[in-house]
Amino acid sequence: MYALVDGNNFYASCERVFNPALRDKAIVVLSNNDGIIIARSNEAKTLGIKMGTPTFEIKDLIARNEVLAFSSNFALYGDMSKRMMRIFKDFTPDIEVYSIDEAFLDFAGFKQIDLKQTGIDLRQKVLKYIGIPVSVGFGPTKTLAKIANRIAKKYMKNGVALIDTSEKIERALKMTPIDEVWGIGRRYTSFLQKYQVQTAWDFTRLPNQFIRKHMSVNGLRTKQELLGIACIPITYNPEPRKAIRTARTFAQTKSGFDEVAEAVSTFAATCAHKLREQQHAANLITVFIRTNKFDKKNPYYANSFTLQINATSSSIDLIKAAKKALQIIFKKDLNYKKAGVMVSGLIPESNRQLSLFDDQNFAKHKRLMQTLDQLNSRSGLSVVKFAAEGTFPLLQAVKKHPVSSKTICWYNAKLYQSYVYIAKK
DNA sequence: TCTGGGGTCCTAGGACCC
DNA sequence: TCTGGGGTCCTAGGACCC
Numbered sequence: 001m002y003a004l005v006d007g008n009n010f011y012a013s014c015e016r017v018f019n020p021a022l023r024d025k026a027i028v029v030l031s032n033n034d035g036i037i038i039a040r041s042n043e044a045k046t047l048g049i050k051m052g053t054p055t056f057e058i059k060d061l062i063a064r065n066e067v068l069a070f071s072s073n074f075a076l077y078g079d080m081s082k083r084m085m086r087i088f089k090d091f092t093p094d095i096e097v098y099s100i101d102e103a104f105l106d107f108a109g110f111k112q113i114d115l116k117q118t119g120i121d122l123r124q125k126v127l128k129y130i131g132i133p134v135s136v137g138f139g140p141t142k143t144l145a146k147i148a149n150r151i152a153k154k155y156m157k158n159g160v161a162l163i164d165t166s167e168k169i170e171r172a173l174k175m176t177p178i179d180e181v182w183g184i185g186r187r188y189t190s191f192l193q194k195y196q197v198q199t200a201w202d203f204t205r206l207p208n209q210f211i212r213k214h215m216s217v218n219g220l221r222t223k224q225e226l227l228g229i230a231c232i233p234i235t236y237n238p239e240p241r242k243a244i245r246t247a248r249t250f251a252q253t254k255s256g257f258d259e260v261a262e263a264v265s266t267f268a269a270t271c272a273h274k275l276r277e278q279q280h281a282a283n284l285i286t287v288f289i290r291t292n293k294f295d296k297k298n299p300y301y302a303n304s305f306t307l308q309i310n311a312t313s314s315s316i317d318l319i320k321a322a323k324k325a326l327q328i329i330f331k332k333d334l335n336y337k338k339a340g341v342m343v344s345g346l347i348p349e350s351n352r353q354l355s356l357f358d359d360q361n362f363a364k365h366k367r368l369m370q371t372l373d374q375l376n377s378r379s380g381l382s383v384v385k386f387a388a389e390g391t392f393p394l395l396q397a398v399k400k401h402p403v404s405s406k407t408i409c410w411y412n413a414k415l416y417q418s419y420v421y422i423a424k425k
Numbered sequence: 426t427c428t429g430g431g432g433t434c435c436t437a438g439g440a441c442c443c
Numbered sequence: 444t445c446t447g448g449g450g451t452c453c454t455a456g457g458a459c460c461c
Binding site: 030031032033034035036038052053054055056057059072074216217218241242243244245246247248249251292293294338340342 | 426427428429430431432433434435436
Binding site for chain 3: 215
């Protein structure tokens with residue numbers, strides 16, 4: 001049996017941990033630039049606030065109902081997540097961390113124990129030590145554990161549900177709308193509804209060839225999983241990432257090349273840093289830019305370019321390559337709303353092939369990057385950056401999260417002092 | 426005026442090889 | 444007029460997840 005354990009309204013619950021006065025209040029957490037809703041407390045859900053709604057669309061609703069809105073704080077959520085996962089491990093060492101707020105727990109070989117009680121204990125322990133309410137769903141496959149988790153969250157007072165017999169499987173499938181099934185998204189839902197498939201149970205009545213034809217092998221796997229035949233293995237040690245991406249929507253559009261290049265350089269440096277953390281090097285770098293896709297008055301422009309590079313995790317190399325790629329796709333006189341950098345073709349740093357000429361540079365860069373990472377990790381801030389990344393956005397970021405005017409002055413002065421311009425030569 | 430960010434996998438079709 | 448067979452690799456696009 002597998003358990004899927006998942007934090008209820010995770011980001012919203014995290015905010016509550018640090019401010020208990022928010023309990024029983026309608027609260028929401030907002031995305032970057034406070035653009036859309038990315039988490040809601042139950043009270044906010046009751047008000048009809050939907051996931052992904054643009055904040056401006058429900059400004060009045062928020063004001064009318066005194067909903068409290070928070071800018072997201074992913075450093076905090078990531079830390080809470082780690083602590084939560086550690087508690088899960090007290091119950092079984094075999095866990096797959098599936099996302100920031102959920103994990104699959106493998107209870108194979110735990111036949112004698114009372115799973116339901118285990119779920120209740122787990123929930124209580126997380127609540128006590130972390131302060132986050134979780135739901136626990138047990139099932140013989142990951143897909144059924146997901147379904148059990150939904151039932152636990154929706155219908156069970158103790159937050160625990162167990163699907164362990166074929167009768168319970170049938171009952172659970174019949175009460176699960178097709179769009180709530182793991183692996184069935186918006187597109188497949190509307191496709192399946194044309195064939196009168198409304199519930200997970202209806203889906204399992206479809207012939208295999210039909211599913212295979214229209215939904216590939218994944219659809220077939222989902223059907224098997226729903227019937228209690230495990231096809232999606234649990235993975236305790238996640239594979240390293242195959243691609244790393246950093247992208248942002250700009251609060252204000254940017255149109256000058258230098259402005260966009262600064263942003264792209266920052267993304268490239270962030271990708272480089274993530275690569276080093278993972279001890280990988282990239283063979284490919286993709287830069288993309290786009291104008292506002294919601295702006296119907298002006299023509300939409302979106303483009304990307306991928307460059308092949310000598311496997312590297314050096315910020316210097318990646319910034320240089322990113323600028324080169326940007327030059328190819330950048331068009332003048334447009335208002336860019338979003339840009340990003342993706343590195344892929346990742347290989348372990350140790351497997352990196354030295355090209356004929358770059359080993360000297362490589363050694364130099366490596367020392368420099370180590371120093372850079374040390375300085376930044378010690379301070380917890382990007383105090384040392386490349387001139388190419390620009391100097392303005394950082395100061396802006398500080399101003400965006402004012403603590404007090406005194407603090408800002410101190411902070412700004414500190415940052416100015418800490419600027420180290422690493423010139424190319 | 427204001428609309429997020431970061432990932433994975435599968436398939437079809439084209440380029441290329443012998 | 445007639446135009447092979449078998450394979451790999453890469454890419455774009457489409458689906459999905461949180």
